[in-house]
Amino acid sequence: MMVEKNVETPEPSGASPLLTITGLQKSFGTTPVLKGIDLTVMRGELVALIGPSGSGKSTLLRCINRLEEPSAGKVMLDGVEVTSAQADINQIRRHIGMVFQAFNLYPHLNAEANVTLALRKVLRKSRSEASAAARAALDRVGLKARYAAYPGELSGGQQQRVGIARAMALEPKLFLFDEPTSALDPELVSEVLNVMKDMKANHRTMVVVTHEMAFARDVADRVVFMDNGLIVESGTPDYIYGSSRNARLTEFLRSFKDRSGPR
Amino acid sequence: MQLIAQYFFDISIMEKAIPFLLRGLVTTLLIAVLVVVLGLSLGLALACLRSYQKRLPNLLILAFIDIFRSIPELVLLIVAYFALPEFGISMPGFVVVVLVLSLVMAAFTEEIFWSGITSVQRGQWEAGRSTGLNFTQVLFSIVLLQAVQMVIPPLTNKTISITKSTALASVISVSELLNQASSQQALYANPTPLTLAALLYLLIFLPFVIFSRFIEGRYAVKR
Numbered sequence: 001m002m003v004e005k006n007v008e009t010p011e012p013s014g015a016s017p018l019l020t021i022t023g024l025q026k027s028f029g030t031t032p033v034l035k036g037i038d039l040t041v042m043r044g045e046l047v048a049l050i051g052p053s054g055s056g057k058s059t060l061l062r063c064i065n066r067l068e069e070p071s072a073g074k075v076m077l078d079g080v081e082v083t084s085a086q087a088d089i090n091q092i093r094r095h096i097g098m099v100f101q102a103f104n105l106y107p108h109l110n111a112e113a114n115v116t117l118a119l120r121k122v123l124r125k126s127r128s129e130a131s132a133a134a135r136a137a138l139d140r141v142g143l144k145a146r147y148a149a150y151p152g153e154l155s156g157g158q159q160q161r162v163g164i165a166r167a168m169a170l171e172p173k174l175f176l177f178d179e180p181t182s183a184l185d186p187e188l189v190s191e192v193l194n195v196m197k198d199m200k201a202n203h204r205t206m207v208v209v210t211h212e213m214a215f216a217r218d219v220a221d222r223v224v225f226m227d228n229g230l231i232v233e234s235g236t237p238d239y240i241y242g243s244s245r246n247a248r249l250t251e252f253l254r255s256f257k258d259r260s261g262p263r
Numbered sequence: 264m265q266l267i268a269q270y271f272f273d274i275s276i277m278e279k280a281i282p283f284l285l286r287g288l289v290t291t292l293l294i295a296v297l298v299v300v301l302g303l304s305l306g307l308a309l310a311c312l313r314s315y316q317k318r319l320p321n322l323l324i325l326a327f328i329d330i331f332r333s334i335p336e337l338v339l340l341i342v343a344y345f346a347l348p349e350f351g352i353s354m355p356g357f358v359v360v361v362l363v364l365s366l367v368m369a370a371f372t373e374e375i376f377w378s379g380i381t382s383v384q385r386g387q388w389e390a391g392r393s394t395g396l397n398f399t400q401v402l403f404s405i406v407l408l409q410a411v412q413m414v415i416p417p418l419t420n421k422t423i424s425i426t427k428s429t430a431l432a433s434v435i436s437v438s439e440l441l442n443q444a445s446s447q448q449a450l451y452a453n454p455t456p457l458t459l460a461a462l463l464y465l466l467i468f469l470p471f472v473i474f475s476r477f478i479e480g481r482y483a484v485k486r
Contacts, residue, residue: 067389094395104390108408117404118394163390170394 018043018205019064019174024073026059033059035229037073041174044203048216048237051226052252057209060226061176064207065096078173094122097167101179103159105151111138111162112147115169123170137169138162141195157188164195175199177208193219213256217241225249273455280447280456287443288463290357294439295426297361302368302425303418307411309369310376314402324373331370336428339363344435360432368425375417379410415482419475426468440464 019041026034034056041047049057062068064075066082066089075082082092106114115134119125125133138147141161151159160180167175177196181189193215199206200219210216216223216237223240225233225248233246240249313324331339343359354362383406391401411418433442444460 065393067393090392090395090397093393096393098390098393100386100390102384102386104384104386106387106390106405106409108412117391118396121400121404122395166390166394 015042017041018045018078019207020074020076021060021064022074022076024060024063024075025071026056026063026068027071033229034063034070037231039224039231041205041207042221043205045221046200046204046206046208046219048220048223049207049209049226050211050213050216050223050240050252051232052255055226056229057226058178061098061178061207061209064174064176065093065098067098090122094118094170095173096176097170097172097174098176099160099163099167099178099180101182103151103156103163103183105159105162105166107151110148110150111143111154111165114151114162115166118166119169133169134165137165140168140198141165142191155188156184157191160184160192161195164192164199168199173205175204175206177206177210179209179211181210181212211256213241213253225252227252270454271458273451273453276447276451276453276455277459280444280451280459283443283447284440284456284459284463287438287440287460288467290437290439291429291441292467294357294361294364294429294432294437298364298368298425298429299422301361301365303372303422305365305369306372307376309373310380311402311407313373313377314380314406315398327366328370328373331367332374336364336367337431337434339367340431340435356432356435356437359435360429360437364425364428364431367428368421371421371425372418375414375421376410379412379414380406382413383409412482416479419479423468423472423475426471427464430464 017040019039021037021039024034024037025032037056037060039047039060049060051057059068063070064077064082066075070083073083077092077095080092081087082089106117109117112131112134115137116125116127116130119130119133120127123130135147138144141164143158143161143165146154146158146162149158151162154162160183164180180196181192184192189212193212196206196208196215197219208216208220217240218237220237222234223237224231225240225246227248233240233244233249235244241253244250309324309328312320340360340363343354343363344356347353380402387405387409388401391405392398396404429439430441432439433445436442440460440463444456447456448454
């Protein structure tokens with residue numbers, strides 16, 4: 001049962017907001033992790049979320065598609081309230097592609113079947129339609145020859161690209177990336193980042209939690225710095241990496257330079 | 264040496280007893296197959312139901328498996344066969360043994376399947392749900408197969424042990440292999456039929472045990 005108007009991929013259109021988060025809070029037990037987040041993401045925009053571990057970046061991402069239930073606040077995606085109690089969460093999630101740090105591919109299915117599963121079960125595509133869409137998505141992430149490969153037979157970088165293809169094939173309005181390169185060997189990081197740059201060039205809307213500072217600086221439209229459950233600083237890469245004088249941000253960036261050397 | 268041959272391997276008695284024992288063997292196999300199929304199916308179904316984490320069904324499932332895992336199979340058989348008729352529930356021995364052993368099998372395998380389901384990584388659920396699959400779709404298309412694959416060794420183990428429990432049926436006078444062997448032994452006042460029964464058990468169950476080892480290797484989780 002598809003609602004036809006929701007199925008189409010949104011056209012990139014200037015400066016209209018796609019995702020609006022207001023007053024978002026999340027506590028685990030009595031521990032507050034998100035303390036009131038306001039964030040708007042425009043269509044076609046790539047927002048990089050940076051910050052020290054434990055700052056709430058991943059939790060924020062997971063509240064957007066309600067893998068975590070927010071404790072308070074509101075998430076709107078393209079005019080639909082994700083956080084509403086009446087929301088059809090499965091229909092909404094199909095419009096929010098997610099890419100995980102640990103890939104989370106289905107180990108018992110080959111690359112193509114990893115991608116077709118939701119196409120068939122959620123979009124109710126026929127076997128041949130789903131297969132064509134899956135192969136197109138795998139082609140776009142540079143895995144043309146690996147349709148039949150099982151996750152265990154692929155390198156980490158290839159696995160993550162299957163993960164991206166799995167999200168991409170559903171043609172979601174929004175992509176969430178949860179530290180997509182953190183589990184990869186250094187030499188495999190660039191193949192995944194290149195796919196993401198390609199998506200950005202195709203005006204996909206993306207929210208990316210990352211520790212790849214060079215990627216955030218070079219590719220993001222906006223960089224959001226989180227610390228201790230709050231958005232502390234936000235702006236263009238030039239501002240964040242150049243002119244911001246926020247003490248916690250400078251400290252965070254300095255720790256980064258110390259760790260990985262000049263980039 | 265001659266005494267051993269006479270008491271345990273008397274060829275003439277073997278010849279006379281074998282048709283009865285073979286008839287018993289068929290019953291044993293029939294019970295075993297029914298118990299394994301019914302027990303595994305019910306165990307799997309209960310484990311799936313349990314994964315929905317609804318309070319009342321879960322309470323009932325836990326009560327069922329804990330009771331059936333605690334009481335010895337022999338006690339359950341005797342109660343079902345000799346005590347239930349007092350309450351107007353009277354069933355033939357064959358039905359009682361299939362029912363009781365199936366329920367015991369289900370209780371044990373539910374716990375095995377359940378442990379498999381819980382050991383599938385949370386990321387598998389999250390990946391499935393994030394693409395818009397509902398809980399049931401994730402359970403059946405993603406989680407269950409991986410779960411079953413992980414628990415094949417304990418499952419084959421339990422399968423072997425329950426098939427051997429079919430011999431308990433002899434106490435409620437079901438004419439399976441052991442029961443037939445005992446009557447033949449009484450008839451000839453010679454334990455040779457029992458030897459023969461042991462050989463037949465070995466002949467049937469040893470290939471099965473070896474086959475289960477093959478299954479474990481074939482479907483082992485690839486990492």
